[in-house]
Amino acid sequence: MLATQTADYSVKNIVKSFGGAKALAGVSMSVSAEEVHCLAGENGSGKSTLIKIMSGVHAPDSGLITLAGKEFTHLSPRQAVNEGVQVIFQDFSLLPNLTVAENIALPTNILKSSKFIGKKETKKIAEEALGYIGVDIDINSPLLETSIASKQLIAIARATNLGVKMLFMDEPTTALTRKEVKKLFEVVDQLRKRGVAIVFVSHKIDEIQEICNTITVLRNGEVVAEGLMSKFKAKEIAMAMTGSEIATSRIAPPLSKNSRALLELEKLTSINTFDDVSFSISEGEIIGLTGLLGSGRTELAEAIFGQYPVDAGSIKVDGKEVTLNSPEAALASGIGYVPPDRLTQGLFLEQSILRNIVAVGLDRQRGRWGGVSKSKLAKIGSSWISELRIKTKNPINPVSSLSGGNQQRVVLAKWLSINPKVMILNGPTVGVDVGSKREILEIIRDRAQAGMAFLLVSDDIPELVQICHKVLVIRHGKISKEFSDKQISESAIYKELN
Amino acid sequence: MNELRNRFASSTLLSDRKVTQLMGFTLLVLLIFSYFSSDIFFTPENFTSMAFQIPEVAILSIAVMLSMLTGGIDLSIVATSNLAALLAAYILTKNMSEDGEISNLWILMACLAGILLGLICGGINALLIAVLNITPILATLATLTLFNGIAIGLTNGVSISGLPEQFARIGNGTFFGVPTPFVLMVLIALLVGLIINRSSLGLKIFLIGTNRKAAQYSVMGDKRVIAWTYVISGLLSSFAGLIIASRMSAASPDFGNSYILLAIVIVVLGGVNPMGGFGTVTGVVLATIVLQMVASGFNALRFNQFFYLAAQGGVLVLVMILNVVLENRRRSKSINKSLES
Numbered sequence A: 001m002l003a004t005q006t007a008d009y010s011v012k013n014i015v016k017s018f019g020g021a022k023a024l025a026g027v028s029m030s031v032s033a034e035e036v037h038c039l040a041g042e043n044g045s046g047k048s049t050l051i052k053i054m055s056g057v058h059a060p061d062s063g064l065i066t067l068a069g070k071e072f073t074h075l076s077p078r079q080a081v082n083e084g085v086q087v088i089f090q091d092f093s094l095l096p097n098l099t100v101a102e103n104i105a106l107p108t109n110i111l112k113s114s115k116f117i118g119k120k121e122t123k124k125i126a127e128e129a130l131g132y133i134g135v136d137i138d139i140n141s142p143l144l145e146t147s148i149a150s151k152q153l154i155a156i157a158r159a160t161n162l163g164v165k166m167l168f169m170d171e172p173t174t175a176l177t178r179k180e181v182k183k184l185f186e187v188v189d190q191l192r193k194r195g196v197a198i199v200f201v202s203h204k205i206d207e208i209q210e211i212c213n214t215i216t217v218l219r220n221g222e223v224v225a226e227g228l229m230s231k232f233k234a235k236e237i238a239m240a241m242t243g244s245e246i247a248t249s250r251i252a253p254p255l256s257k258n259s260r261a262l263l264e265l266e267k268l269t270s271i272n273t274f275d276d277v278s279f280s281i282s283e284g285e286i287i288g289l290t291g292l293l294g295s296g297r298t299e300l301a302e303a304i305f306g307q308y309p310v311d312a313g314s315i316k317v318d319g320k321e322v323t324l325n326s327p328e329a330a331l332a333s334g335i336g337y338v339p340p341d342r343l344t345q346g347l348f349l350e351q352s353i354l355r356n357i358v359a360v361g362l363d364r365q366r367g368r369w370g371g372v373s374k375s376k377l378a379k380i381g382s383s384w385i386s387e388l389r390i391k392t393k394n395p396i397n398p399v400s401s402l403s404g405g406n407q408q409r410v411v412l413a414k415w416l417s418i419n420p421k422v423m424i425l426n427g428p429t430v431g432v433d434v435g436s437k438r439e440i441l442e443i444i445r446d447r448a449q450a451g452m453a454f455l456l457v458s459d460d461i462p463e464l465v466q467i468c469h470k471v472l473v474i475r476h477g478k479i480s481k482e483f484s485d486k487q488i489s490e491s492a493i494y495k496e497l498n
Numbered sequence B: 001m002n003e004l005r006n007r008f009a010s011s012t013l014l015s016d017r018k019v020t021q022l023m024g025f026t027l028l029v030l031l032i033f034s035y036f037s038s039d040i041f042f043t044p045e046n047f048t049s050m051a052f053q054i055p056e057v058a059i060l061s062i063a064v065m066l067s068m069l070t071g072g073i074d075l076s077i078v079a080t081s082n083l084a085a086l087l088a089a090y091i092l093t094k095n096m097s098e099d100g101e102i103s104n105l106w107i108l109m110a111c112l113a114g115i116l117l118g119l120i121c122g123g124i125n126a127l128l129i130a131v132l133n134i135t136p137i138l139a140t141l142a143t144l145t146l147f148n149g150i151a152i153g154l155t156n157g158v159s160i161s162g163l164p165e166q167f168a169r170i171g172n173g174t175f176f177g178v179p180t181p182f183v184l185m186v187l188i189a190l191l192v193g194l195i196i197n198r199s200s201l202g203l204k205i206f207l208i209g210t211n212r213k214a215a216q217y218s219v220m221g222d223k224r225v226i227a228w229t230y231v232i233s234g235l236l237s238s239f240a241g242l243i244i245a246s247r248m249s250a251a252s253p254d255f256g257n258s259y260i261l262l263a264i265v266i267v268v269l270g271g272v273n274p275m276g277g278f279g280t281v282t283g284v285v286l287a288t289i290v291l292q293m294v295a296s297g298f299n300a301l302r303f304n305q306f307f308y309l310a311a312q313g314g315v316l317v318l319v320m321i322l323n324v325v326l327e328n329r330r331r332s333k334s335i336n337k338s339l340e341s
């Protein structure tokens, strides 16, 4: 059992509902200093909601919050900050137009209500904060030009600067590759040793096991398991989250011998990004593509979608040579693309779930006079909501009201509804829970069996192993290794990556 | 049953709530002025005169609304409408007889020429913004100056007046007792409403205004859609120009310069999100009516014109504050309500 008496930060019997739907139904959790506490659960199980309650974003319907010995029935964001609570949300809430230094230092000044601050002072504060967590980032560069991994560390630096005693990290590793995750974990471990209480949310079970000391598992807004991390095996965590056993076996469907090639790349080159890339994907084939950040994998994927310039080489779709200089051209020749960042590239957050699902290929729904019938769109939307089991009470709610994993399904639904010949998926299960991940992989399998060709760009090696016929590793813009069928294994791919 | 409920829920969501709020506001303004000045304000004459003044501003505002829905703005609306009016007026005066007689064909030709010019002006904006990627506010500021300059240059700043009687009769006439411009406005509002709510173009406009990047990744031809909004904006501006010319029996290069700001005020007042993505035609029309009633009410109470300008600004500030205050509560409430259904 957890030592609740010594817990520095805790919640007791928290209830929170949004309208008729209970997001949290009496949740208790405690976290003590020098501990990395895992908050696990399926999509929509209430993790982010709990974090928002402890950081003063939402007020609970009932329950008690204890921060550093002080009790609150609800609290304001300001109070939470004063008690040392900091959250790193997925979108970081950093200011893109300011420099790294300003991003780290400015919020502190606003908090302390000091009006003026010199450039020198700003830099000093930023340097100290980065030094404190032991990372080296150019503080003078504008935030826009820094990588996602750096942004993550900058957000942590800012948090330490604000006097963090309890740090929530809501899915901090979704956009990071293995190498950056390692760096992040070093920083997290340091903070923990310095006495910070850390709550870590992630859907990647191997990461959870690596960094966390204790765990609380939520399902449908209730705590279903808790205890020391060492007491849980990976299978048990997944089991607690979903309530059923999650299979991790390979499910790549058998390929028919005489299937024709749907996508053929021939010496595709984009100077300084990728070089001499050739491969082909045939009907029903699922090809995985992985590589470190900056290896050129996203650029390659976007080049096939006509979104990134190509300098040499050729692309054939279904046997016909095509010039893909725009997404329009790509879509017209039967290529679909699910981009990696759902918040900025995939979704229209404030618009309804329905509108998001039908956003691609609206013109195909055009009737006479160019009109689109609302009921027809509603029908298409509803059928995808049930097919991908998107958890919502009403399809006209804004997408922003969905939990992260359900938002990801909306992006998938948008592209599946078009039924392209070749589907490029860039990180399709980012932020999706283990159970749903398997379901999405099964959807991919079923589509492949029906003849769709897939290019699956992913950091999630277990996922690639489960579903792919072939896995390509890209390194400095070149395909450095190709694994097919029997050669595909997690260890082999990890080895090639490092 | 469920579908019916969904419909009901969707018609009360966010932007449509603003319409309800505006309706209440309109009624309130109406009651206040009727109470204080029933003899001048609450008269058929005053309502008729308002019904003649509202349409031109409303149509210009609808034009601004279209570009604003995509996250842009069109500052050249008045310059375009004046240019279109001047061309039509020029053709009319050139082709009428000494005593002001003109054939209907020439009237039609003059109007078509004005409309064509409006389309061309809109096309230029579309080119600058959609194809050359110039920021809308800068691009249309430039074309505003350009169109205005052309108009002043060609006319030496002198207005063209004394348009043929037959032409003036359109803008000053009535249709079953309702002023013709008002009827035209209703038709235009219905048409634009139909486009933005019931066509793929309209849905795309909302989506692009919400997230341009996601729209690009959703392959909806964002540039083409944005180009269309400016072309339609030019078209609507030319309609407004023709109505004004007909009503005043004149066209002038510097008519209604204050209309640009007024139109922006109206559009924001009407519940269109200045960042794009949300808004309704009904809201914009209602906002025009509110502001016109305030103007005419102040007139009736014999208030100073400057006072009216201040009040106009005051109304805007008031509504913005109201919006901000109510926004969060309304948003969570409407989500909750739809969750329950």
Ligand SMILES: Nc1ncnc2c1ncn2[C@@H]1O[C@H](COP(=O)(O)OP(=O)(O)OP(=O)(O)O)[C@@H](O)[C@H]1O
Binding pocket: A018, A021, A022, A023, A041, A042, A043, A044, A045, A046, A047, A048, A049, A050, A391, A401, A402, A403, A404, A405, A406, A431, A433, B335
């Ligand atoms: N602002 C809101 N309005 C309405 N419903 C909400 C709101 N925020 C969350 N919810 C609902 O509350 C439930 C819990 O959501 P929450 O975001 O906490 O899930 P989560 O565990 O963080 O999931 P994920 O792993 O997908 O991020 C979901 O059903 C979600 O739809």
Ligand SMILES: [Mg+2]
Binding pocket: A047, A048, A049, A170, A403, A404
């Ligand atoms: Mg979440």
